[in-house]
Amino acid sequence: MKPRILLVNPPIYDFSAYDFWLKPYGLLRAAGFLRGQADFALFDFLDRLDARVPPGNYRADRWGRGEFFSRPAAKPQIFNAIPRRFYRFGLPREEFRNSLAQNERYDFALIQTGMTYWYLGVKEVIEDLRARDPNTKIVLGGVYATLAAAHARALGADLVIEGTDLARLWRFLALAPDERALPLWDLYPRLQTGVLKLADGCPFRCTYCSVPQVYPRFHPRPLERSLAELELVRQCGAGHIAFYDDALLYRPKEILQPFLAEVLRRRIDVDFHTPNALNARFIDRELAELMVRAGFKNFYLGFESAAFGWQKKTGGKIYSDELARAVSHLFAAGAEPRGLHAYLIVGHPGGDEQAVEDSMRFAHGLGIRVMLSEFSPIPGTPDGEQARRWADLEEPLWHNKTAFAALRLGAVEINRLKGLVGELNRRLAGDPAAREISASGLRPPGIATLPLSPFH
Secondary structure, eight states, X not given: OOOEEEEEEOOEEESXXXXXXXXXXXXXXXXXXXXXXXXXXXXXXXOTTOTTSOSSOOOBOTTSOBOOOEEEOOOOGGGTTSOSOOEEESSOHHHHHHHHHHSOOOSXXXXXXXXXXXXXXXXXXXXXXXXXXXTSEEEEEEHXXXXXXXXXXXXXXXXXXXXXXXXXXXXXXXXXXXXXXOXXXXXXXXXSEEEEOSEESOSOOOXXXXXXXXXXXXXXXXXXXXXXXXXHHHHTTOXXXXXXXXXXXXXXXXXXXXXXXXXXXXXXXXXXXXXXXXXXXXXXXXXXXXXXXXXXXXXXXXXXXXXXXXXXXXXXXXXXXXXXXXXXXXXHHTOOGGGEEEEEEESOTTHHHXXXXXXXXXXXXTTOEEEEEEOOOOTTSHHHHHGGGTSOTTSGGGGOHHHHHHHXXXXXXXXXXXXXXXXXXXXXTTOTTSOOOOHHHHSOOOOOOOOOOTTO
């Protein structure tokens, strides 16, 4: 008799959350290796297309992103000084409890974990599973399970998978994986967004990034495997494909370009999006043209700072002149201006050297939108360790980007920078309501010469 396995993507407890092409890809992929060997069910709290989402006006855009259903939640005491409201995002808790009550008991429950500071949602799911059936064996995998394993084990799961080696999972389930099998996208009744990864890991060692802790080395996936995953997710109804790669553009002639050439040859009509930061260093004219022709609609470029010293100190992944060249190539290839964005870190421990405001104005001067990426201090990263001066990182809630940035800079300064970003972006959109900014403020600074676990 086949085991019954429940897959769960938990709700999010945070100050803010938005469906930025969020899908439990690692969970679906790991379970997919057992396709046909177990009876699977999926409960995705963050599926905005689920029929159980309460009625309401949840704003969405044409690219498949949108607002989650949310309810106010009790703010953890350690956040009392943070002047922001706290919420629970995702399907109501009672819907999960009803689903458990209406279905046969499960032998196993595999829970995807995301950000370390979202563990309150994982805790909630474990509590409800235990209340329904203490005999269900619970497994955690993903980012939180890897980066805060000791803390994750304290939540009461039967098994916590750290890193990318799934051998312990297969032994625990007493099942043999078929790594040729495809992710279980077909568990969704309706699917608008799918996810792909062409490679695992990243060859760079940026001092603020946790990817090396999760994927110690960069490893491309087979081309035919990636194409098969794309065909499947497209057959399931997804028209938007988000790349979860941490280094999508690395070694492009070996990995991305052959993939996109096949997409064009097979006439696969989808819109590609890049929520993880792209390394603009690798965008030349040929690659820019290929990406635009193949259907890339949103380009999120990792920039972080225009300050040369800060760029070099944090890993030297991208310099200002490289960003400028990449933007020029993308515009020449026909990329939509509103689809080009530069990520800039705010609230970083070394923010005084980072020149955040000058960096914002530099990116704006290139004609691209700015997105502030609030710094999340992850233990084990060089920059995360610096943050111990301000926060107790043994408590994963203090990894929260909103909370740490407010702690580091103060709510007033954070709001000022966010207001300036909105102002600059409205000017690019030609919004006449945007306040006038001085010409000197818009002049870019001088160009210096010289971007997760098995369930992620």
